[in-house]
Amino acid sequence: MFNKEELMAKAKKPAEDAMKLHPFYKGKIQTAGKYRPHLNALSGILTTLLFGTRRVLLRLVKLSRKISIYLMNIQIGQILWL
Numbered sequence: 770m771f772n773k774e775e776l777m778a779k780a781k782k783p784a785e786d787a788m789k790l791h792p793f794y795k796g797k798i799q800t801a802g803k804y805r806p807h808l809n810a811l812s813g814i815l816t817t818l819l820f821g822t823r824r825v826l827l828r829l830v831k832l833s834r835k836i837s838i839y840l841m842n843i844q845i846g847q848i849l850w851l
Contacts, residue, residue: 771779790798
């Protein structure tokens with residue numbers, strides 16, 4: 770088990786390292802995420818599914834509007850023939 774002094778020394782180490790590395794890098798350090806091709810592929814698949822599903826839903830909405838207009842015309846036609 771760690772005691773309090775060891776934990777404090779461990780917590781202060783990154784600050785000490787930063788002070789040593791700052792003159793060398795002149796404060797210019799960039800971090801970048803790892804390239805993960807499997808996640809990029811998964812993201813592409815999900816995007817395709819999302820937009821594909823959206824297209825299908827939009828087509829269904831358009832079709833349902835056409836069907837409802839068609840049914841309204843049938844009802845109006847039946848009323849006019851009475």
